[in-house]
Amino acid sequence: MENSLEFKAQVSLLADAGARLAARGWLPARAGHFSARLDDRHIVVSAPGRQKDMLDENDFIIVDLEGNLLSPAERTPSPETFLHIIMYRRDKDLGAVLHTHSANATVLSRQLPGGLHLSDYEVLRELPVVQYPAEGIDVPVFANDPNVQQLAAQVDDRMSRQPDLAGYLIAGHGLYTWSHTVETAIQRVEAFEFMFECEILARQLHP
Amino acid sequence: MENSLEFKAQVSLLADAGARLAARGWLPARAGHFSARLDDRHIVVSAPGRQKDMLDENDFIIVDLEGNLLSPAERTPSPETFLHIIMYRRDKDLGAVLHTHSANATVLSRQLPGGLHLSDYEVLRELPVVQYPAEGIDVPVFANDPNVQQLAAQVDDRMSRQPDLAGYLIAGHGLYTWSHTVETAIQRVEAFEFMFECEILARQLHP
Amino acid sequence: MENSLEFKAQVSLLADAGARLAARGWLPARAGHFSARLDDRHIVVSAPGRQKDMLDENDFIIVDLEGNLLSPAERTPSPETFLHIIMYRRDKDLGAVLHTHSANATVLSRQLPGGLHLSDYEVLRELPVVQYPAEGIDVPVFANDPNVQQLAAQVDDRMSRQPDLAGYLIAGHGLYTWSHTVETAIQRVEAFEFMFECEILARQLHP
């Protein structure tokens, strides 16, 4: 499967995403975690331990939607893989999940444990659930549970109650968002990060 | 007309503008909207739905100054096109309109519904209406009306009362500015964005 | 003289300086003004009206230290040229004067009309007059007089009283600094801009 055209195409898109998003400073050190769908039952996901601005085929593993490793044999899926799998299980049209780690997202996620409301931003139109910017969306913040499977269960539970969620934050840990393709998922990262930057700036101004 | 030298030249300048302004972080996701004049009655304008740092000929449409699409047949002008057309109708020497979407402009436009006064900046000399920086200019802020034709009518009305306006903000949506050529319009974007950055910084300092 | 090796060498260094400093966002729109010495009585100085990240030989003029234009015939020295000339007259070993225009410098210069004191920064060692960071330096701020020759006279007068000045600010207009060579003048710009960024950040923090 790691020789398939689909694998090569998705890895190439995810590597480009890494370079693009790292250039903005949103993937410090080796933070960040990317995935894309290969077929109904398989995804490709980045392995831990590499700078995200220089990813290649050797930095990815293939897992099925139960979390079993398919290839390469010598790698181990990181626990964060489950934060990706739960999303692909819910929506067969989902094509990509991107996790970035900006300073703005990190600071907001630490200061707003109850979550963040975003409204009256034109870029909200990038999120499919929003028709008019005035509507706004809620971005939940989850505590950074060192037990990632437990964290994944919490996210999954929240998705069941709020299926139109467009993204969420983990405290001190950054953003998860997703879309039908890698390209549109990148747009969502940029839209979220733009709004996070605005929210930080607004909170710095004197009244 | 999409084979004319003028079309190719203006598209090339607008694509360069997109790359230059996106590199500053002023065109997040697929935000931003650019246009340039082709002749007395026609303009080329960016179509929605593409990252503004990688525009090519396929990302533009040709419309006349009544808003009728000339080419290509399969595209649709976005409602924002009217925010461009109203400017070209007013001034036959106008050559380009650029709409950018920076975090600084977005935050100021949300916090200052009554508009912004800019003075004592040397870069004000980039704006033709200003002879001495101490004079200053007013930058109006319009509410982000989801009905763009209604919004365009408001801008048009304001231009009738204040014909020497150099640019304006839409709340939560960014900057519109214009000039005789694409090159000088880029300078105006840079001048405005520089002053917006200064205005944000000044409001963050402790007295 | 515009065919001399010295002219070509200095223009090449100033063009590189423009690209390097513009990449940091310190030369918005067409702001900034650069010069370098050609010989005892002549300097090359940037002409107004070009983005400073794409300078070439056509963007420079040659003047003598009385402000007379030597070449090319069709260009006019901008009044800012006198802010350069006064420095070369004072010190025959001076090789370059760089004027940059960052948001941080602009905001500080507008808020601190009485000038700025910088101390306890390690990068102060880049400035020849400072032996230990704890000593510190004063950076005067001059009002942005639209009569540039009058402004130049004020700077000249201040230099007579404080000959070891390493740089100064003009309100709303940015930094002037200088050194023996273009390369070391770039280092001084970077040292000053770094300290301006720190001064802005420090004034934003809550006690």
Next chain:
Amino acid sequence: MENSLEFKAQVSLLADAGARLAARGWLPARAGHFSARLDDRHIVVSAPGRQKDMLDENDFIIVDLEGNLLSPAERTPSPETFLHIIMYRRDKDLGAVLHTHSANATVLSRQLPGGLHLSDYEVLRELPVVQYPAEGIDVPVFANDPNVQQLAAQVDDRMSRQPDLAGYLIAGHGLYTWSHTVETAIQRVEAFEFMFECEILARQLHP
């Protein structure tokens, strides 16, 4: 020894580190100081006086762990060399020491003479001593003693009491951190600088 493969390999890695970290704005002017181990008793260390984004073989010297210069004959080790040597003496597996000089680190180091506590950041996992982000680490701040050997003695003393230290700040002067290889030391710089940026942002927000 300056012809050895190990010298060329380490210089190449340190030059890449310089370009990468300078691009983030963390090495203003000629600030910063890098070293890597050659063998049990020798290290290569950057000489002062060059922009850190354009280092080559001529910008490095070889010293032994007593501080004696081995090559090239005409250069002088800077006093900062002792801040590197003390680290290699302590840990024979240590491979690299990087000193960067960001505005965020500089401002924090000036405002927090008692040091900084970092906790609940996911990127803390980049630091080997931290198993769970909630644990946190202490980052000491040393006064910027112009007598660098005295400063090195203070650091050495602190390391004896706290051998699992992952990095420290010098007031007004920046960060020192280290690791087994140049590559992993870069990751630690990025992790520290990311947390410094977050700490600055958090202190700018209104409660």
